Amino acid sequence: xxxxxxxxxxxxxxxxxxxxxxxxxxxxxxxxxxxxxxxxxxxxxxxxxxxxxxxxxxxxxxxxxxxxxxxxxxxxxxxxxxxxxxxxxxxxxxx
Numbered sequence: 001x002x003x004x005x006x007x008x009x010x011x012x013x014x015x016x017x018x019x020x021x022x023x024x025x026x027x028x029x030x031x032x033x034x035x036x037x038x039x040x041x042x043x044x045x046x047x048x049x050x051x052x053x054x055x056x057x058x059x060x061x062x063x064x065x066x067x068x069x070x071x072x073x074x075x076x077x078x079x080x081x082x083x084x085x086x087x088x089x090x091x092x093x094x095x
Contacts, residue, residue: 005036037076044080065091 005017013022017036025032047061062085063077069086074095078084086092 003036003039004042005039040073040076041080044077044082048081065095069094 007015007018009015009020011020011022013020015021016034017038019034021034024034044061044063051057051059051061060081060083062083063073065074065084065086069091071094074084078095084095086095
C-alpha cells in the first residue's frame with residue numbers, strides 16, 4: 001500500500017502532502033529529502049494506539065533517533081506520545 005500522503009497532481013507530478021515535488025526540486029535543488037509531517041504523526045498515533053489496544057496501555061513505543069534525528073522529528077514524536085531513544089551526545093542535544 002502506498003502512503004495516503006502521496007498523490008499525482010494535474011501536471012502529473014508526484015506530490016507529497018500536496019507539495020509538488022518537481023517544484024520543490026526547482027526551488028531547493030536535488031537531492032532533496034521531503035517528509036510529510038502528517039504521515040509521520042499518523043504513524044506515531046498508530047503505534048501509540050496499538051499499545052493501548054494490545055497491551056492495555058502498559059508500555060510506550062520508543063522512536064530510535066538513529067533512524068533520523070533532528071530537532072523537529074524529536075518534537076513531533078515526543079508530542080505524539082512516543083519516548084525517544086538516544087545513543088550519542090548529538091542525539092541527546094537534538095532531543
